[in-house]
Amino acid sequence: MKTDAFEVEVAGEDDMITLGQSLSGWLRKIHLVTFTGDLGAGKTTLVRGILRGRDYHGAVKSPTFTLVEPYELAQQSIYHFDLYRLDDPEEFEFLGAREYLQDGGLCLVEWPEKGAGFLPEPDVNVTINKVNSGRMVRFALVSDRAKAYADELMHCLKVKQEVQSR
Numbered sequence: 544m545k546t547d548a549f550e551v552e553v554a555g556e557d558d559m560i561t562l563g564q565s566l567s568g569w570l571r572k573i574h575l576v577t578f579t580g581d582l583g584a585g586k587t588t589l590v591r592g593i594l595r596g597r598d599y600h601g602a603v604k605s606p607t608f609t610l611v612e613p614y615e616l617a618q619q620s621i622y623h624f625d626l627y628r629l630d631d632p633e634e635f636e637f638l639g640a641r642e643y644l645q646d647g648g649l650c651l652v653e654w655p656e657k658g659a660g661f662l663p664e665p666d667v668n669v670t671i672n673k674v675n676s677g678r679m680v681r682f683a684l685v686s687d688r689a690k691a692y693a694d695e696l697m698h699c700l701k702v703k704q705e706v707q708s709r
């Protein structure tokens with residue numbers, strides 16, 4: 544059976560950045576990743592790590608008020624969305640989000656539930672939960688494309704086996 548979900552425990556902020564860096568190469572294979580988790584779960588921290596992995600060393604903040612922050616990088620653009628303050632999923636259209644989703648860049652979306660009905664199904668959903676003093680980070684591979692590269696993802700996460708689908 545094809546593997547479809549992995550979990551890794553991440554002890555602290557520095558390790559979360561390192562995790563994002565190790566994922567950043569694998570993410571070239573896909574286009575849309577959603578990040579689910581409570582306020583302060585660590586979603587932006589993981590996005591910051593992904594951007595560090597793409598050699599972006601500037602500030603990375605949750606674009607809570609602007610809703611999207613584009614990073615026009617040399618090899619591939621990254622669009623970081625935070626939909627927390629989206630009052631109505633329809634507003635998602637006004638952000639020009641469709642163009643972002645279609646231009647071949649990588650879209651990283653915090654609070655995807657706020658864009659329900661407008662945001663397409665992601666390739667991967669990342670769920671972050673607080674455990675002890677760290678975080679449990681779960682990767683659910685949704686698209687066939689993401690599943691086709693499951694072994695490579697396991698390799699870069701250094702996990703040995705899948706977890707049960709939930």
Ligand SMILES: Nc1ncnc2c1ncn2[C@@H]1O[C@H](COP(=O)(O)OP(=O)(O)OP(=O)(O)O)[C@@H](O)[C@H]1O
Binds near residue numbers: 585
């Ligand atoms: N693996 C981790 N272990 C412990 N603390 C962490 C971990 N990753 C991130 N943090 C801490 O969690 C805090 C909040 O992180 P972050 O801003 O990334 O959350 P967020 O999920 O993006 O929140 P929001 O929904 O408000 O945008 C930061 O202080 C960060 O240092």
Ligand SMILES: [Mg+2]
Binds near residue numbers: 586587588625
């Ligand atoms: Mg955030």
